[in-house]
Amino acid sequence: xxxxxxxxxxxxxxxxxxxxxxxxxxxxxxxxxxxxxxxxxxxxxxxxxxxxxxxxxxxxxxxxxxxxxxxxxxxxxxxxxxxxxxxxxxxxxxxxxxxxxxxxxxxxxxxxxxxxxxxxxxxxxxxxxxxxxxxxxxxxxxxxxxxxxxxxxxxxxxxxxxxxxxxxxxxxxxxxxxxxxxxxxxxxxxxxxxxxxxxxxxxxxxxxxxxxxxxxxxxxxxxxxxxxxxxxxxxxxxxxxxxxxxxxxxxxxxxxxxxxxxxxxxxxxxxxxxxxxxxxxxxxxxxxxxxxxxxxxxxxxxxxxxxxx
Numbered sequence: 001x002x003x004x005x006x007x008x009x010x011x012x013x014x015x016x017x018x019x020x021x022x023x024x025x026x027x028x029x030x031x032x033x034x035x036x037x038x039x040x041x042x043x044x045x046x047x048x049x050x051x052x053x054x055x056x057x058x059x060x061x062x063x064x065x066x067x068x069x070x071x072x073x074x075x076x077x078x079x080x081x082x083x084x085x086x087x088x089x090x091x092x093x094x095x096x097x098x099x100x101x102x103x104x105x106x107x108x109x110x111x112x113x114x115x116x117x118x119x120x121x122x123x124x125x126x127x128x129x130x131x132x133x134x135x136x137x138x139x140x141x142x143x144x145x146x147x148x149x150x151x152x153x154x155x156x157x158x159x160x161x162x163x164x165x166x167x168x169x170x171x172x173x174x175x176x177x178x179x180x181x182x183x184x185x186x187x188x189x190x191x192x193x194x195x196x197x198x199x200x201x202x203x204x205x206x207x208x209x210x211x212x213x214x215x216x217x218x219x220x221x222x223x224x225x226x227x228x229x230x231x232x233x234x235x236x237x238x239x240x241x242x243x244x245x246x247x248x249x250x251x252x253x254x255x256x257x258x259x260x261x262x263x264x265x266x267x268x269x270x271x272x273x274x275x276x277x278x279x280x281x282x283x284x285x286x287x288x289x290x291x292x293x294x295x296x297x298x299x300x301x302x303x304x305x306x307x308x309x
Contacts (some may be wrong), residue, residue: 002088002201003020006136007162007307009308009309010027010028010034010308010309011028011154012057012060013025013026013027013028013036013037013052013057013060013061014026014062014064015039015047015061015064015067015172016067016217017067018166018172018173018209018211018217019149019167019170019172019208019209020168020170021040021041021042021146022039022040022041022147022167022172022209023038023039023041024037024038024039024169024174024211024217025037025038025039025052025061025064025065026058026216026217026297027052027188028216029182029183029215029263029308030180030181030182030183030212030214030215030216030263031085031113031158031183031214031263031264031305031306031307031308032054032084032109032119032264032305032306032307032308032309033053033054033084033119033122033307033308033309034053034084034214034309035050035052035053035084035085035088035110035177035212035213035214036050036171036211036212036214036215036217036291037049037050037051037052037075037085038050038174038211039065039068039069040144040148040149040165040167041068041069041144041147042143042144042145042147043072043144043145043146043197043262044070044143044145044211045073045074045075045078045142045143045144045145046065046068046069046073046074046075046144046171046276047073047074047076047142047144047149047165047207048061048065048073048075048076048077048092048096049077049149049165049174049176049211050076050078050079050085050086050174050176050213051078051086051087051088051089051091051092052076052084052087052088052309053083053084053086053087053088053115053122053124053127053309054122054123054124054125054127054309055088055091055121055124055125055126055127056085056125056172057088057309058087058088058091058121058127059091060274061088062088062092063089063177067162071095072095072096073080073092073096073168074094074095074096074097074144075096075097075099075134075142075148076089076092076093076096076098076099076102077098077099077100077142077151077163077165078099078100078103078108078132078160078163079162079163079164079174079175079176079177079178079213080104080155080158080159080161080177081100081104081107081108081111081159081161082111082115082159082177083111083113083114083115083116083127084115084283084309085176085177086108086130087113087115087124087127088127088129089131089132090126090127090128090129090130090153091259092220093130093133093237094133097133097134098130098131098132098133099132099133099135099136099140099151099229100132100135100163101135101136101137101153101161101162101163102135102136102161103155103157103160104135104159104161104163105131105132105135107159107160107161108129108131108132109129109131109210109289112118112129113127113129115240118294118304118307119304119309122303122307122309123218136153136237137153137179138152138153139151139152146169146217147167147170148166148167148168148169148170149166149167149270150165150166150167150168151163151164151165151166152164152165152166152201154178154198154201154202155190155191155194155198155285155287156190156191156194156195156284157178157187157190157191157195157197157198157199158176158177158178158185158186158187158189158190158213158288159177159190159285160189160190160285161236161285162176162177162190163176163179164176164178164197164202166205166207167223170208170209171207171208171209172207172294173202173205173207173209173210173211174211175202175210175211175212175213175222175223176213177213178198178202178213178216178226179199179202179210179212179213179222179223179226179301180212180213180214180215180222180226180262181212181214181215181216181217181218181225182216182307183212183262183263184213184216184229184259184262184263184264184265184267184268184271185226185267185269185271186202186228186264186267186271187230187233187271187274188267188270188273188274188288188290188293189274189288190269190274190284190285191274191278191284191285192230192233192234192271192274192275192278193239193278193284194233194284194285195226195230196227196230199223199226199227199230200227202223202276203220203224204225204259206220207219207220210222210223211306215263228259229259229262231269232256232257232259233268233272234275234279235273236243236250236254236268236272237250237272237275237276238279240272240276241276241279241280242254243281247269247272247273247276247293247296248269248296250268250272251272251300252300254268256268264302264305266298266300266305267297268297268300269293269300270290270293270294270296272298273288273289273293273296274288289308
């Protein structure tokens with residue numbers, strides 16, 4: 001049964017052209033584990049930015065990529081370590097070198113396939129843990145002949161070590177999960193203040209096209225919308241600490257205004273845990289109790305959040 005018709009599954013992703021030689025693989029509706037990826041095709045080589053969460057979804061991505069690059073990409077970039085962006089590495093390696101920040105490689109090895117346990121009913125398929133083989137610290141540029149893909153470390157933001165992929169010749173920016181579109185941002189494992197700094201840095205690039213980690217492709221307004229949510233998050237955290245209420249209660253009592261319509265609103269609980277901790281002195285990107293926060297997100301949601309991967 002195909003992912004287009006199976007009950008409980010979101011529609012399959014599709015590769016769409018966003019500029020000459022640059023494509024975005026978009027998986028609606030962008031909720032849990034329904035991430036975006038990207039493809040940059042130069043005269044001499046091709047770069048795939050992120051993969052997908054399940055075997056079947058990565059096969060769909062590989063088939064779409066093969067229509068443009070029959071031999072497959074030469075590089076696969078992991079913008080961060082989360083499984084929805086990395087579990088498909090094995091379908092492109094070893095032909096493609098898997099590239100990531102050095103911290104992302106370490107985090108990928110530590111996390112393993114743990115994400116699969118959060119949603120045991122998802123048909124994950126065969127997703128062997130495939131670690132990056134090429135790592136860097138600050139910036140790395142992949143030259144494809146006519147198009148450059150500049151990998152820029154901007155974390156801590158969504159995680160401790162986020163990377164974005166910037167195609168300057170086309171003014172296209174692949175943000176990973178630093179930027180979101182119609183979906184609630186998630187910064188529990190990264191930093192609120194670090195995210196705001198990263199977003200300001202991305203805005204300064206003046207991209208014409210922004211491919212977010214989740215949700216529809218847009219322009220720089222997606223950066224602004226993500227930033228506005230995080231500013232509101234900081235306000236809610238400061239108010240919650242002043243009133244002496246815990247993050248779960250603060251989330252239940254929060255007035256998010258226009259942000260209340262974003263997909264996956266339960267992430268507010270985890271975001272507040274990070275915002276509280278930073279206001280109390282925790283360093284950006286420092287470890288936090290992820291499992292306990294996820295349990296509170298489940299309580300806020302009234303059950304396990306839906307994953308349609």
